Each structure stands twice: as structure tokens, then as C-alpha cells.
Amino acid sequence: MLPTPESLEGKPVPQVTFKARPDDQWRDISTDELFKGKTVIVFSLPGAYTPTCSSTHLPRYNELAPVFHENGVDDIVCMSVNDAFVMNEWKQGQDAANVTVIPDGNGDFSEGMGMLVDKRNLGFGMRAWRYSMLVRDGVIDKMFIEPEKDGDPFEVSDAETMLRYINPAAQVPEPVVVFSKPGCPHCARAKAALDGRGLSYTDISQNQHINASVLRAVSGATTWPQVFIGGKLIGDADALEQHLVADPKAASRKP
Template sequence: MKAGATLPNVTFHTRVRDEAIEGPNPFRWEDKTTADYFAGKRVVLFSLPGAFTPTCSTYQLPGFENGHADFIAQGVDAIYCMSVNDSFVMNKWAESQNLSKVDVIPDGSGEFTRKMGMLVDKDNLGFGMRSWRYAAVINDGVVEAWFEEPGLADNHPEDPYGVSSPETVLSYLVDKKEPALA
């Protein structure tokens, strides 16, 4: 994916809280499309190899959650975290991270990730097919800016992190707002 590319149209199978449902699991299935998340909005999307993994849970997700106000101040409407995990896992991870500002998107089958060209095999870690780590600024379903970690490859021996960090994405947004120097 590169700047100017249109996001693929897919359906995400999500679980959403429904107060009408009693019991310990008050959620119902709700399908959401790419348009539901991205149409008419400027958002930051970041995708990572897996919920509950160290870099994702310690740095990337908390960084976007804690920096939410800074992103909103730069004209971002929402921040989404995506992973090739099902909705149950993503919801539990969001709960364990005390998320209130970043929304999670489950790409359980990896369809969106595959169509983005970011699906990689991580069998070397026992993960199976997962997302390569990246971030993007998406404006009305079109990639405005792309931040892909180096070394995209199946069974990569490392998990590069830096290009897709909250700090890097925020720096792009701040610099983009600066007037051009003559």
C-alpha cells in the first residue's frame, strides 16, 4: 500500500456490547464494513502481529491511547488498532489495556490484511498468518500516509518497531500542518 491507494472493501465480524443481553457475556455479533470505519473520516490505523504481545501491549497500543488528544488536535477523527485476531481476543485485549480512546478492529480471517499486502507467515513464532506491523493515516478510505516497518517477510526473525510508532505518525501530522517554508 502506498499513499493514494484506496482501502479494500471487506466485512469485519465484530462483537459489540448490548445492554439488552443479560449474563456474563453481554455481546452480540455485528458486521462492520471498511466504509463503516473509514468513510468520511480521517483516521489513524495501526496494525500489529498480535494482541497481548510484548511490543504491541507495552509500547504501540498504549502510545496511541495516551497520545489520543494530540492526534485529535491534528485533525484525526479516530484511532483504530487492527490485528489478525478474532473479536473475542481483540475485545479482551482492549479490556485488559483499559482502552477508552483507541478502537480495536478484528481481522480474524486476515482478509483485510491480505488485501493490504501485509499478511505474513509467523510460524516461526507459532502464530500462523499475521499482520506485518504498519500504521497509516487514512482520509475517507484513501491512504494519505503509509508507515511500514522494514523487512516485510514471512517468518522474519525480528519484530521491527519504530516506523509505525505513535511518535512517528504524530510527527507526520504535525509537520503536515506546518506552513511550507519559502
Template structure:
């Protein structure tokens, strides 16, 4: 659907660990741009409705985390998890999930998600505006392949999951390896 689309240029407000800050919460603000995350790399980006939510925490994030070596074998440099959550929430979720391979990207205001056309209302769950669940293979800031869950709509009564799963994205990479090599 979005193959060939260049990612929108936005600034993500992140918190990074910096021991020079000292104290029990040694983090500082660091703005990161779309280019900082995506330029010159082939990555998997997956976005989901919310940190700490059941499907995201039980299946999607752990699947990408645990399968990182398999993705690297297919030419993936990094795996990014994005959500319309602030950096504090995303960092705590990364800590709770003991992430070593997946990098979280906070899209706190939903600017990137809105510009990608993936921002939906989740007021039926008390979430407000959130991302529809999707995954993408991004090559140097351009969408190479797109995996969007069906039925995108505001206040969807369900949380479809499968099209954007790590297994689906990895299968695509394995089956299209010859395309990339050509």
C-alpha cells in the same frame, strides 16, 4: 509506498456489548464494513502481529491510546488498532488495556490484511498468518500516508518497531499540517 491507495472493501465480524443480551457475556455479533470504519473520517490505522504481545501491549497501543488528544489536535477523528485476531481476543485485549480512545478492529481471517499486501507467515513464533506491523493515516477510505516497518518477510526473526510508532505518526502529522490546510 501506498499513499493514494483506496482501502479494500471487507466485512469485519465484530462483537459489541448489548445489555439486552443479558447474562455474564452481553455481546452480540455485528458486522462492520470498511466504509463503516473509514468513510468520511480522517483516522490513524495501525496494525500489528498480535494482541497481548509485548511490543504491541507495552509501546504501540498504549502510545496511541495515551496520545489521542494530540492526534485529535492534528485533525484525526479516530484511531483504530487492527490485528489478525478474532473479535473475542481483540475485545479482551481492549479490556485488559483499559482502552477509552482507540477502537480495536478484528481481522480474524486476515482478509483486509491480505488485500493490503501485509499478511505474513509468523510460523516461526507459532502464530500462523499475521499482519506485518504498519500504521497509516486514512482520509475517507484512502491512504494519505503510510508507515511500514522495514524488512517485511515471512518468519522474520525480529519484530521491527519504530517507523509505525505513535511518535513517528504524530511527528508526520505535525510536520505536514500545512500541507493538509493548503
């Protein structure tokens, strides 16, 4: 039986020492180091590389990290009952630079939270239940625990739910993708325009198996760069600059 959010809110997080490998060097990280004097979001998941964790849970927290920071969050921690090597490789493969991954390898933190569950029927052993929480100076301010049902429910621990709790009026940026070419001055101009507006973006370079044929297939153009915002083609650097001038709130929306 999982605990209720109300039974955990207002209580300190468990005191645990994590065996981590930041910068590929073994280091013990204590609960106090993670949480003391900080406002931290923690989202916990059953395992690195699993479908929901890789496709949605981690990527969206990473994507919304700048918005969380603007709203008073110091760090975003992803925790799973995996070892440090697995967590580090997963983070690198997910390109999740905005999230701190913490290996709860022995499940001590998850057990202390009352969130360690038996997944031996899947060959997983003991794993963490999926949840998220906001921790202020080591004390749990808010918990979102997925409903106790079969499978891997993902209904309340998502990034948008957490952001709505922290600030319902927060503006969420639309995803921005830039198809660029190394050495292209117009590509550099487009990226500078986005940087000048404080907009994060995914840069898909020609070196990443993107050629003129692929560019034409996705954008209908063969000139670099081509910029997409929220799934909509904006166009080249000139079109992007015009778009940003015409729409002062470009690339932003409410959650």
C-alpha cells in the same frame, strides 16, 4: 516481499467486512463504516497480548489520542489478525478506551493490503506485519511500514512518528498520575483542576491495593492525593494548583 509505502499511498483501503463484537454483540462492520468521510489512523500489529504491542504500540496511541483528535483525526483503529473476543479482552485489560479495536480474524484486510505474513515458525499462523497509516475518506494518505527484517521491528509505526507527520509542532502532554483515595475532597479538587485544564490522567485509587505505606514509598508523603507529572512529584492538591498557575504549559511538551 512487503509492498513499499509509495506503492500504497493514494490508493483506497481494501473493501472488507469485519466480524466484530462492540458492546459484546456480534455486528458486521464494513470498511466504509470505518473510513468513509473520516480521517482515521490505523496501526496494525502481529497479535494482541504480544510484548511490543502491549507495552508500547497500543498504549501510546491511546495516550496520544486527544492530541490526534485536536489535529483532525476522527478515530484511531488498532487492527490485528485475532478474533473479536481476544481483541475486546485485550483492549479492556489495556484500559485503551480511546482506541477502536478491529479483529481482522481471517486476515482479509491484511492480505488486501499486502501485509499478511507467514509466522508459522512461531506457531502464529498467518499474521499482519506491523505498520501504521493515515487514511482520509477511505484513501491511504501516508504509510509507515516496519523494515522487513528478522524479529518484530518497531521503528516507524509508533504514535510519535505519526503525530510528527500530521503536525510536527503538536504539543504532547506529559503523563499525569494521581494517587487518590475514595471520598477524599482534596483528591476531587486535584482531579477537577486537571479536568479544568483538559489534562488526562491515570487515577490510581486506594482501592487498587494502594495503601499509605505504598503512597509513602513512591512519594515520600502519606496525605492524599499525590500527583506526578512526567515522572516528577508535584505533590498534593495545593501544590498542583500552584504548579498549574505557575506554568501555563504544564504537562505539555513537543514530541
